Amino acid sequence: MTAPTPSQTVGPFFGFALPFEDDADAADGDAGGAIRVEGQVLDGAGEPVPDALVEASEGEQFARCRTDGEGAFHLTLRKPVVSDGAPCFEITVFARGLLRHLHTRLYLPGEEDVNRADRVLQLVDESRRHTLVGSADGDVVHFDIRLQGEGETVFFAL
C-alpha cells in the first residue's frame, strides 16, 4: 500500500515555526545576477492573503517568505542559467484555506523570445500565460499571485 499521504492546510499558525534566518534570500542581493522579486498574494475578492507561505526553488536555490499584513512577499534569487527553455523559478504557495498547496512558475520579463519557445508555457492557454511572467519594475521583478477570480494565476499539477 503506497498511496501518497494526503495534504492538509498549512493553517494560520506556522509563522513561529517555518521562517528561518535570511529565508527569503537565496542569493546575495548585491551580487551580480541577483533578482529581487516582490509581489502580493490575493484572494478571489482581490483582498490580500496575509497568512500565505511562498517558496521559490530553482536548482540548488531555495527561498521561503511568509506574506505580511498586506499579503506582500519578497524573494532574492539568482537568475537561472539554462541551456534549454526559458529561465524560471518554481513557486509553491501554501495558505490557510488551501487544503493542498499550489504550484506555479515565475518567468522573467525581457525574455520574450525564450519565453515564447518554452514548452511549459506552451501548454498554457495563451490568454493566461501573462500570469506566469513577472513585470519589470525598476530593478525589481513584480509578480502577484492571484488565487482565484479575474486574472487567476495559472497553477500546475505535477
Next chain:
Amino acid sequence: MSDLDYEPPYLYPDYRSTELRAPRHEPVRLPDEWFHKAPGPAFGRIPVGAEDADLTRRHRGEPLGERIIIHGRVLDGDGQAVRNTLVEVWQANAAGRYVDPVDDHDAPLDPNFTGAGRCLTDDAGFYRFVTVKPGAYPWRNHLNAWRPAHVHFSLFGPALASRLITQMYFPGDPLIPLDPILSSIPDPRGRELLIARLDLDTTIPEWALGYRWDIVLRGRRATPAEA
C-alpha cells in the same frame, strides 16, 4: 493520478476559508516525464540541529502536558525509504494554544514550550520527535468548531512533486469525524492515513507514550504490480 489518490479538493465549502482561496481553473497538468526529472528544492539552508527533534527540552523547564514520542518512516511511492530529508513540525501546546502571535485563543501559553521542531530522516527513512500531546482548540469556521489535536508536518522529499504539508491526528479522538479539514479528504481510507497509531514499541515505559506515523511522498508513481 491513480486510484490510490486521496487528496482533498481545493474547494470544500464546509471549510469556509477555501471559498475565496480555491482556484476556479483546473490546474495545467505537466507531462509525467517533466515531473520525474524536476529536481526538488535544496533545503540545505534551513538550519537543523540534533536538539531540534526534542520539543520538550528547548527551555529551562519541562513543558506541561502528556509527554509523547512521534516516530515513523518516510517512503516514496515505490515504498523506498526517503533518506536524509527534512521534516519540520509545529503544534499547539497541551492547552491548545500556539505560540504564534496570530493565535488569540484564550488558553495559557507555556513558558517551557514553543512547539516547533526539525529533524532529518535517517538512512532507513525514519524520523523521531519528542514532544507533548497538543490540545484541541476552537476555531471560528462554524459555531462550536473545535480542531482535533494535531501536529503539522512539512516535508520536502526528493523532487518538487514530493513537497508535502499535512497534519497528523491522534487515534480515538472524538473530534475527528466533526472536523471539516480532515473530512475534506473524500475517501475514509485517505483520512485514516493521517491518523497515527499508538505504538507500544516506541513507547518508553514510565516515561512517554509512543505514536507511529508513516508518511508516503509523491514524486514517483507507484508501480501497478504493488497494488
